[in-house]
Amino acid sequence: MFRGLGTKILDGSPNYFVVEDIGQVSSTSQFEKFLQDIYEFVQMKDIQSVTIVLNEKEASNNDYLHLLGDYDFSKHDTQYFYKRDLNSLEVSEQVTSIELKSIEQTSDNLFKKVWKEVVTWSLNAPSSLSIEKEFEGMKTELGSNYIKNCLIAYHDKDPIGITIPHIEPGTVDEGRLFYFGLIPAYRGNKLGMTLHKLSLQFLKCIGATYYIGATGHKNIPMERIFQINGCRMFEKKVIYRLKRHPT
Incomplete structure (x- = not known):
């Protein structure tokens, strides 16, 4: 190491x-x-x-x-890096328009298939790795809990995106999203805001007391989601x- x-x-x-x-x-x-x-x-x-x-x-x-x-x-x-205190975040038990299912409930292959669709037309700078290699690297970084952290988002029973909320390795309460996004056809109708909020609630439920998120400087829609969900920008890198x- x-x-x-x-x-x-x-x-x-x-x-x-x-x-x-x-x-x-x-x-x-x-x-x-x-x-x-x-x-x-x-x-x-x-x-x-x-x-x-x-x-x-x-x-x-x-x-x-x-x-x-x-x-x-x-x-x-x-x-741009954003932060949000999760202690004040309310965790709603009401049924929302989005349902989350982990890899435990689905499969690695389905998760990777949806992930590939999510990165299409992304406003963030592209990765040099394939989704398969990103997935394998993520498993190494997060460990065996990846099957609980990798979540597929469903809307009207259709997969519409993914989110990977987890406690940052080396910390006890820092919440991160390894990846987050929607399939292009479902962008622009507030589902991203809802999925992000559900991800923050998931982080709080697994013990995170604060959240750190980042997005590329060209991804204005993601910045808006951060702001709507109570995150503040604290650093540029x-x-x-x-x-x-x-x-």
């Missing part, structure tokens, strides 16, 4: 490896050593998708940007991705 002082890693090896926070790296020499260690690690593990996330201050450091270029990383996207597989 890759280790760094204060770093936050999302490890879906060998499919993906995300450095979500570079931790206590605070100088050009430390950042260069950090990149070298990452490069050697992902080469050894044969990891297919490698991403580094920097906050605005870090992403404005020209020395860091030059080093990222030297190690063949390029800017992939800018993301810049995503850098390794352009080629290490050899």
